[in-house]
Amino acid sequence: MNEQPTGHPLLEVRGLKKYFPLRSGLFSRVSAWIKAVDDVSFDVYPGETLGLVGESGCGKTTVGRSILRLIEPTAGEIRFAGMDVRRLDSTQLRWLRRQMQIIFQDPYSSLNPRMTVGAIIGEALYVHGLARGQELDRRVQELLAQVGLSPSYRSRYPHEFSGGQRQRIGIARALALQPRFLVCDEPVSALDVSIQAQILNLLQDLQQELGLSYLFISHDLNVVEHIADRVAVMYLGKLVEMAPVDELFRNPLHPYTQALMSANPVPDPTIRTRRIVLAGDVPSPVQPPAGCPFHPRCPQVMARCKTIAPPLVRSGHGKDEHVVWCHLYGTAESETASSPSLSSWSSTAGDSGAAFLQGR
Amino acid sequence: MADLPRTVAPVDTVDLAMPETPLQEVWRVFRKDRLAVASLGVLLALLVVAIAGKVLTDWIVLVNPETVRLPEKFKPPMSYAATELLSVADRPPFGLYLLGTDELGRDVFARMLQGSFVSLSIGFIAVGISVLIGIVLGGLAGFYGEVKLGFISVDTLIMRFTDVMLCFPTFFLILTVVALLPPSIYNIMIVIGLTSWMGTARFVRAEFLALREQDFVVAAQALGLPAWRIIFRHMVPNAIAPVLVSATIGVASAILTESALSFLGFGVQPPYATWGNILADGKNFIFDAPWLFFIPGCAILTVVLAFNLVGEALREALNPRLRRR
């Protein structure tokens, strides 16, 4: 693929947690917490695509929205280009809005049905005072052309467009503020195969052209393998494995990753994959299993998996790092394994610690 | 890969079907309901009549609803005036009592004209007040619901207040208030408006709660748009459909409420004519002069029915589930 830029991460997420209160009773007392995201840490480097894979309800969407501060995280640290995202004042937040944007899964609910396409795309430019009048119209036309739509569509309403075209409009809206980082939340899951390829190609073209970084959230392993440079696998609010894409698909370590890959039907009848069929369903995030969250379904479960949180086992460095949270691969670094705090992780990761210092 | 010429994303050249604005689409569905279209016609005609009534009875005074002609009392509809007994100013237009006269010899047609404006304006203004309150309170509860005011959240505060208001038997509340206040047409509008916003508030809150989860609202937040803009440009236009429906039906019930108040004598006071007080006066002479009773009764029935039919058809037309896709 394209030359991967090296250096410091653009986005650093450390120990991100988001617990949703589960209310019940007459006075809406909090009776339990849904641990949607429970201690997630990763980096996104400039110009790269980090794939975030997991099944529904694993918390991947919550991660994406927390980074954008559309959801207030319960705990953890999010740094974007050295800025502490969780402590921005309103001016800085406006700056952040121009740096990172989001693309949604559902092309039908993601566009306001009462606004024209031109208004949808141009609104942010107008509100941020970046363009007015003719200049605004010109920018809207440019953006439409950039995503492969006719500039004449700007006076139409969203319901006149097909799913793929609507997804392009959503991308144009996200690009209007010229962000550096996009959270793509299942952007092709609702699309047909032929349209999915168009959108994936468009996202790759835009990345090359504009030097964008993506956090690409998806449940589709084939799509993630195609578009991502590195992949993080989530299960029940926690990361279970993270590695460069080739490494992960060649050498998946975590039993969940292995099961996910084997469950993925390959569109080639000559390849009969050995399916590891997992028993049971994903447990409720209200009462996640003790120890390793995957242990009730794990085909290789051991005694300690049921009580002790799995250790972080790491090989490689920086972007080539292959990290897995699993008892099968030893107990290295077990003291920091369950919750790699900012200091302990960045001191082991060396250069990202330096990045933090520079960011300040 | 890198040195290949970059292919431009394929431009969709598929021609779109003829553009149809959301309004046109609503009209296309609405049009299919013949009864509702007829009702809409009735209401538009009534609007013209009401405005004409205001103009002709108040400003140009072609027909005077207050002229008392005692010798001409209880004339049935379509009877000619005894023009020789009346001064020129007291004569009805064309010397004809279109809808007859009442116990004081007043022209019922003129009184109905005046009353149509009063009834409609009470309906619209009262509903205007209630919708405004409903949108503001429902919107606050839906958008800022989780904000805490001390120990209680905005949502809980507003919605429990709504529940309290819903518990009052509205009509008796209005009666009490009207009995205490001087019975002017403005007081009646305000009182009806202040006691009928609860349904709207609940609708708007529910719509806002649903809309907050919609991706386009999340996108607006991600784009850093200010809250007022998200509320008024992204949420209100999408929440307005059920409000419009309930407002249409609300006009009907406001007209009914006003008629009932006037019937009981708490409404708009004589000499101002409203459909309700014409009806109230007429009930005393139901056997001698049945038209005094039937004419305002039929008018109220028709208008209330028309508003309800239009409201129902709007509900169909605005329901996104019935639309294509």
Add this chain to the structure above:
Amino acid sequence: MATGKRPLLAVSDLRVSFFTDRGEAPAVRGVSLAIPPGQTVALVGESGCGKSTVALAILRLLSDPGRIVGGRVVFKGQDLVSLPEPALRAIRGKEIGMIFQEPMTSLNPVFPIGEQIAEVLHVHLGLPKREARLEVLRLLEKVGIAPAARRIDQYPHELSGGMKQRVMIAMALACQPDLLIADEPTTALDVTVQAQILELLQELQQELHMAILLITHNLGIVAQFAQEVHVMYAGKIVEHASVHPLFQHPLHPYTQALLKALPRPGHRAERLAAIAGTVPTPFQYPPGCAFAPRCPEVLAHCSMQEPSCLEAAPCHAVACWLYAGSVQR
């Protein structure tokens, strides 16, 4: 292969239209397919191509604006299109089972799952309550719902999506049908649960010797589970073959393009070959071959005349002008 054996279900020239206030939308425009006993036949296509409409039309379950306007659906020698309603009801759920995409809405939320399955047994087989309950327990165990004795009295909302789909399968298989129509049975489910359900369907198919009409948009599932494939585009079948020739030597440009547009494992560096344009809707099917406006190999007369489905290779039919000359008649 299918040839030789008498098909269990033969659909010929099925036509379905939706009559809306914007005119007639021909959603299915002459679909013919045959399902041999005990085999899995896939009907694959993108959204709006009419594949689900075919499934509903086979059992005459189309809802209001949709109507069958032509064709025959012959099941065990009976034409389901002209069969009277009571006779058809005896076939639905008894001889032909059906499972849908949305397990969430396919179950009635106010009845326990056991009762819903027992109802099918009662209606079709006339089993009394006690026996029906025992049979339901057996069925639940068979579809992997454990512990069946506890689950039988649970309500749909107490079950996960995968569990609900298992209940749907138990219901569809309660009367041991000869044919199961599975309309996107795993689309709403997660990958690992999808694998469970497909595994289960395969096991049950072998055990009960039933045929499956698998309707899906997922080419991966088709490749892994079907023996025969019909590819549908814009209300027509454009290609029909066994699974191996279809994936290895696709003939129709649409099938070829679809396979190239798919991100495949191990081909990460390649740019996806997207199909330009959008999927047409039944209101605006292009004239001639419906794929012509998006086709990379379009010929001059493609958009004027519709190609008919011809056998271009043994047991490999394709509706495309590119192969019209090579066919010996």
